[in-house]
Amino acid sequence: MKKLLIATTAFAALATAASAQSGGVLNVLDWGGAYGQSHAIAYNAPFEAETGIRITVADADNPATPIKAMVEAGNVTADVASVEYADAVRLCDEGALEQIDPSVLSAAADGTAAADDFIEGAITDCFVATDVYSMVLAYDDSKFPEAKPASPADFFDTAKFPGKRTMRKGAKFNLELALMADGVAPAEVYDVLSTPEGVDRAFAKLDTIKNDVIWWEAGAQPPQLLADGEVTMAYAFNGRIFNAAIGENKPFNIIWNGQIYEMEGWVIPKGAPNKDNALKYIEFSTRPEQLAKAAEHISYGPPRKSSAALVGNVAGKDVPMSPHLPTSPGNIEQGIASNLDFWVDHDGELSERFNAWLAG
Numbered sequence: 001m002k003k004l005l006i007a008t009t010a011f012a013a014l015a016t017a018a019s020a021q022s023g024g025v026l027n028v029l030d031w032g033g034a035y036g037q038s039h040a041i042a043y044n045a046p047f048e049a050e051t052g053i054r055i056t057v058a059d060a061d062n063p064a065t066p067i068k069a070m071v072e073a074g075n076v077t078a079d080v081a082s083v084e085y086a087d088a089v090r091l092c093d094e095g096a097l098e099q100i101d102p103s104v105l106s107a108a109a110d111g112t113a114a115a116d117d118f119i120e121g122a123i124t125d126c127f128v129a130t131d132v133y134s135m136v137l138a139y140d141d142s143k144f145p146e147a148k149p150a151s152p153a154d155f156f157d158t159a160k161f162p163g164k165r166t167m168r169k170g171a172k173f174n175l176e177l178a179l180m181a182d183g184v185a186p187a188e189v190y191d192v193l194s195t196p197e198g199v200d201r202a203f204a205k206l207d208t209i210k211n212d213v214i215w216w217e218a219g220a221q222p223p224q225l226l227a228d229g230e231v232t233m234a235y236a237f238n239g240r241i242f243n244a245a246i247g248e249n250k251p252f253n254i255i256w257n258g259q260i261y262e263m264e265g266w267v268i269p270k271g272a273p274n275k276d277n278a279l280k281y282i283e284f285s286t287r288p289e290q291l292a293k294a295a296e297h298i299s300y301g302p303p304r305k306s307s308a309a310l311v312g313n314v315a316g317k318d319v320p321m322s323p324h325l326p327t328s329p330g331n332i333e334q335g336i337a338s339n340l341d342f343w344v345d346h347d348g349e350l351s352e353r354f355n356a357w358l359a360g
Contacts (some may be wrong), residue, residue: 024053026277029066029081032059034243034298039082039130041315042294043285050284053277064091067269071096076271080278085127085263086340092126098268099125104279106287108306117288119327121337122263122303128286129265131300134326134335135173137255138222138241143232152181152258155233156205158212163232166225169215171354172343173260176336177235178205180258186336194342199350203357215358226252242299242324246314254324259335261326263303301327 028044030036036059044055058078060066064087070076083091091097102123105114115123122129137155141148149161155177158165167174176189182205184192192198214231216222222236223244234241238254245252266285268278284290291302292310299321302308308328314321322328326335 024277026053026055026274026281027077027079028055028057028281029063029078030057030059031061031063031082034239035082035300038294038297039285041297042290043281046290047281047284051280053280055281062087064088067091067267068094068096071270074271076269076273078269079272079274080266080268080281082130082264083127083267085121085129085265086343088127088265088267089124089340089344091267092124096270097126098270098272098275098278100128100268100279100282102128104283106283108288108304110306112306114286114304117304117306119303119305122265127265127267128282129263129303130286130291131265131294131298132261132263132303132325132327133300134238134259134261135168135177135235136238136241136259136326137177137233137235137257138226138252139233139255140226140229140231141251141253148253149233150255150257152177153183155235155255156181156209158209161233164212164214164230165209165233165235166214166216166222166231167235169217169358171350172338172347173235174206174354175199175202175350176260176338177258178202181205186258186334189336190339190342194346199353203353206357223250223252226250238324238326239299246299246317246319246324256326256331256334259326259331260338261301261332261335262338264300265303295325296321299324301325301332303327 030039048055063081064083067081102115107113108117139149143163144161154161175193179189179192179202180186182201214225219237219240222234223240225231226234227250241252241254244250266282268275272278288304288307289310291304292307295302295311297315311321313319326332
C-alpha cells in the first residue's frame with residue numbers, strides 16, 4: 001500500500017509537467033527492486049539516449065492496482081506499466097487499457113515479424129511480454145550429499161529426501177505440482193485438473209506432505225527458509241532462488257522439471273497522456289537485444305525466440321546466464337505454461353477449497 005501511495009502521488013505531481021512536455025516525457029509504473037533495476041539499465045537509460053524522451057519511474061507493489069484506480073477516477077498519469085499477464089487480460093477486458101498493434105514492434109534481425117518471434121501468448125490485444133518467470137523446485141545441495149532430487153515426485157518423497165518443504169500458500173501452482181508428482185504428464189495437467197476427480201487427486205497428493213510444509217506468502221521467504229535450514233526443499237520463484245545462489249553464493253540448485261511459467265509485460269492505461277511515447281518505449285524495450293540485456297540482470301527469460309542467443313553472462317560475473325533462464329532450451333521443455341483461462345474460471349472455488357483444506 002505504501003508503494004501504491006508513492007506511485008500515485010509521484011505521478012500526480014508529474015501530471016502538469018507531463019502535459020506541458022508531452023513530446024518528451026514518459027511516466028513508467030514499475031515494480032521496483034532488482035526487477036525495476038533491470039529495466040532501468042536495459043530499457044530506460046538507452047531509450048532516453050536514443051530518443052531524448054525523459055523517463056520518470058514510480059513503483060508499486062502491483063502496478064495493476066493503481067492503473068485500475070487511475071482509469072476509474074479519470075485521472076490517468078501513467079503512460080506505460082509493467083503488469084502480470086493475468087492482470088493485463090483482466091484490465092483489457094474491463095476496457096482499462098489501450099490496444100497495442102503488434103505491427104509497431106520491431107522484427108527480428110533475420111526479418112521475422114515480431115508476432116512470429118515472440119513465444120505463444122506473449123502478445124495480446126493490450127499486452128506485450130517482456131519476460132518469463134516461473135515457479136520452480138529448489139533444494140539445498142548441502143542437505144543431499146549423495147542422491148539429488150530431480151522431479152516433482154522427489155519433492156513429495158520425504159523418505160528419500162527428508163526435511164521440511166516450503167510452498168506458496170494458495171491453490172495455484174500447488175495443485176498442478178501435486179498432479180505432476182502423482183504421475184500426470186505436464187501436457188495433461190489442466191485436462192485432469194478440470195475434472196472433480198482430478199481436483200480430488202491433487203488434494204490427496206498434497207495430503208501426503210501437508211505436515212511437512214511451511215507455507216510462504218512473500219517471495220523473499222523461500223530462500224531465507226532454505227538458508228536458515230528450516231527447510232531442505234522449496235517451491236518458489238526462480239529469480240529469488242537464482243539471486244540467493246549466484247548473488248549470495250548459497251548452495252541452492254533449481255529443478256526445472258515441472259516448472260510452471262508465466263509472463264509479465266507492458267500495458268498502456270486507457271487515456272495515457274503520452275501514448276505515442278509509450279508505444280515508442282514498448283517498441284524499443286521489446287527489441288531482441290534489449291530483452292536479452294535485461295535477462296543478464298535478472299534471471300527471467302526473454303519472450304522472443306531470437307533473444308536467446310543474445311543473452312550473455314550474468315551482469316558483473318563470469319557466469320553464463322542462459323542456464324538460469326526459464327525459457328532457455330532444455331529448461332522450457334520441462335515445464336508448462338500457467339493456464340490463465342483455467343484460473344479465471346476456477347480460482348475462486350479452488351482457493352476456497354484450499355483454504356478449507358489448510359485449516360482442516
